[in-house]
Amino acid sequence: MDDFLNALGAALLAWQRVENNLFLIFNFLAGPHKKPAVLSAIYYSGVNLMPRLKMVNATADVVLKDNPYLEEWKKLHKKILKRADNRNNLAHFGLVRHKNGEKIKLFLKPSLFNVNADHNLEYDVKQIDKWRLSFIDLSSDLSKFLDNLPANLPKGK
Numbered sequence: 001m002d003d004f005l006n007a008l009g010a011a012l013l014a015w016q017r018v019e020n021n022l023f024l025i026f027n028f029l030a031g032p033h034k035k036p037a038v039l040s041a042i043y044y045s046g047v048n049l050m051p052r053l054k055m056v057n058a059t060a061d062v063v064l065k066d067n068p069y070l071e072e073w074k075k076l077h078k079k080i081l082k083r084a085d086n087r088n089n090l091a092h093f094g095l096v097r098h099k100n101g102e103k104i105k106l107f108l109k110p111s112l113f114n115v116n117a118d119h120n121l122e123y124d125v126k127q128i129d130k131w132r133l134s135f136i137d138l139s140s141d142l143s144k145f146l147d148n149l150p151a152n153l154p155k156g157k
Helices: 002-033 036-043 049-063 068-092 125-148
Strands: 094-100 103-109
Touching: 002 036, 002 049, 002 068, 002 125, 036 049, 049 068, 068 125
Parallel strands: none
Antiparallel strands: 094 103
16 A cells, blocks of 8 residues: 555656746746736636646747747647646545455546546556656656747747
C-alpha cells in the first residue's frame, strides 16, 4: 500500500510542476500588459486547469501570432490536454483493493456510480509511475519553451 500511495503522491506533485510552468508562461506572455499581481489574480480566478489553459492559449494566439513559437506552443498545448486526462484519473478515480490469498494489490478505477465510465479500466503503481514521468517530461518541455521565448516579443494587437 505504501508503494501505491507514494506513487500517487509523487505523480500529483509532478503535475503541480506542469501547472506552475503554465502560469509562468502566461505571466511571461501577458506580463508586458499587466502587473504581476493582476496577472496572478486573473490566472488563478480559473477554478481548474481548463479555463487556465484556455487563457494561456488565447494569450499565446495573440502574442505569438506570426511567430514560430506559436507552432511550438500548439504542440505543447496538445500534450497538456493529453496528460490532463491522466492527471484527472489520479485525482478522481477511486482506490480499489484486490486480494488474492495474502497478497493485496491496489488499483485506481472509475467510480462504480459513474454509469458512463469504462469499469474495465484499472491503473496500478507501474501506470501511475509512467504518468508521473510523463508529467515531469511535460514540465521540462514547458520550462524549456519558456526559457527559449525571446524577451522582446511583440505586445500583440
